[in-house]
Amino acid sequence: MDEWASKIDENTRFLYGEMPSNPGQAFFDLEKVAELAHRHGIPMIVDATVASPALLRPLAHGADIVVQSVTKSLTTSGFGIGGAVIARKNLPSTIDNDGMKADFGMYIKALPNRDNGPNLSPMNCILSLNDIRTLRSKMDLMSRNTMAVAKFLEQHKHIEGVDYLGLESHPLHELASKYLVLVDSEFDDIYNKKVNRYGHLMSLRVNGGAQATRDVFDAFQRIFRATDLGRIKTVATIPAISTHSQQGEEGRIEAGIPSNLIRLCVGAEHPDDVIKDLNQALSVLDGKKIKSTSPEFSAGGASSAILTR
Numbered sequence: 001m002d003e004w005a006s007k008i009d010e011n012t013r014f015l016y017g018e019m020p021s022n023p024g025q026a027f028f029d030l031e032k033v034a035e036l037a038h039r040h041g042i043p044m045i046v047d048a049t050v051a052s053p054a055l056l057r058p059l060a061h062g063a064d065i066v067v068q069s070v071t072k073s074l075t076t077s078g079f080g081i082g083g084a085v086i087a088r089k090n091l092p093s094t095i096d097n098d099g100m101k102a103d104f105g106m107y108i109k110a111l112p113n114r115d116n117g118p119n120l121s122p123m124n125c126i127l128s129l130n131d132i133r134t135l136r137s138k139m140d141l142m143s144r145n146t147m148a149v150a151k152f153l154e155q156h157k158h159i160e161g162v163d164y165l166g167l168e169s170h171p172l173h174e175l176a177s178k179y180l181v182l183v184d185s186e187f188d189d190i191y192n193k194k195v196n197r198y199g200h201l202m203s204l205r206v207n208g209g210a211q212a213t214r215d216v217f218d219a220f221q222r223i224f225r226a227t228d229l230g231r232i233k234t235v236a237t238i239p240a241i242s243t244h245s246q247q248g249e250e251g252r253i254e255a256g257i258p259s260n261l262i263r264l265c266v267g268a269e270h271p272d273d274v275i276k277d278l279n280q281a282l283s284v285l286d287g288k289k290i291k292s293t294s295p296e297f298s299a300g301g302a303s304s305a306i307l308t309r
C-alpha cells in the first residue's frame with residue numbers, strides 16, 4: 001500500500017492494476033487500492049482479463065472501470081478478437097469533463113469509439129456472444145482442470161516449481177481467495193455456497209534451464225503450442241521466446257520471467273489427457289543430467305522473484 005501511495009502526485013490521473021497478471025499471476029488487495037484512489041479523487045481501473053467476469057467482478061470491490069480482453073476466455077474458441085470496457089457512472093476524476101465523468105461508458109461509445117471506429121465485425125460479435133453464454137460453466141470446469149494439473153506438476157521430479165493462485169503454496173493464495181469467486185455459486189443447486197475458482201492460467205518451471213524447457217515444450221502432442229490463452233483447448237507458450245522475447249535477459253529477470261518458465265492455460269479437455277501429455281513430454285528429461293536451476297538464474301534467484309510478484 002505504501003508503494004502505491006508513494007507513486008501518487010497531483011498529475012496522477014488514475015490507478016491501474018492487472019489482477020491476476022499474465023503471466024506472473026500478481027494480485028493486489030483491490031478494495032484497499034480503490035479506496036486509496038478515491039481518497040485522491042481519481043478512478044481505479046482494473047484489467048480482469050485473466051479471471052474473466054465469471055471469477056472476478058472488480059466493480060463490486062470498488063473499481064470504477066474494468067477492461068477485459070474479449071479475445072481470451074470470453075471468445076473461448078480463439079476465433080475472434082475483441083475488447084470490452086465496463087464503467088460505473090459518476091467517476092471520481094480530476095479531469096474537467098462532466099459528461100465523461102457522468103457516464104464514461106457512453107462517453108467512449110459516442111465519441112472516441114465513433115470517431116476512431118474500433119468496432120467489431122458482425123461475425124466477430126456472433127462468435128463472442130455465442131461463447132459468452134457458457135462462460136460461467138467453462139471457467140468453473142477449466143479452473144478445476146487447472147487445479148488437477150497444478151497438483152500433478154507440483155509433485156513431478158522434473159519440475160522446479162509451479163505457480164498457480166489456487167495452490168495453497170502460492171504466497172498470494174489467501175488474498176486471491178478473497179476475490180476469485182465463481183459467480184452466483186451461492187445460489188446454484190450444485191454448490192449452494194461461495195466457491196473459489198482460480199482460473200485457467202498457471203505456469204511451471206522446468207528443471208535444467210532453457211534448452212531442457214524447450215525440449216519438453218517441443219514434445220507436447222496434445223497441448224497446443226501457441227502464444228495465446230483463455231481457449232477451450234489447452235495452450236502453452238514459453239514467454240522468454242515469445243511474449244517477452246524482445247525485453248532481453250535483463251528485462252525478463254526484472255519482470256520475473258525465467259527462461260525455464262512455461263505458461264500453461266488449461267482448457268476443457270479431460271484433465272487426465274493434459275496430465276498424460278505433460279508427463280510424456282517431461283519424460284524426455286529422464287536420464288539426462290540436469291541442474292536443479294537454470295544456470296543463468298542461479299545467482300539472481302529469478303524463481304523466487306516470480307513468487308514475490
Ligand SMILES: *Cc1c(COP(=O)(O)O)cnc(C)c1O
Binds near residue numbers: 022083
Ligand atoms: C492478452 C491480454 C490483453 C490484450 O488483449 P487482446 O485482446 O489480445 O488485445 C490485455 N490484458 C491481459 C491481461 C491480457 O492477457
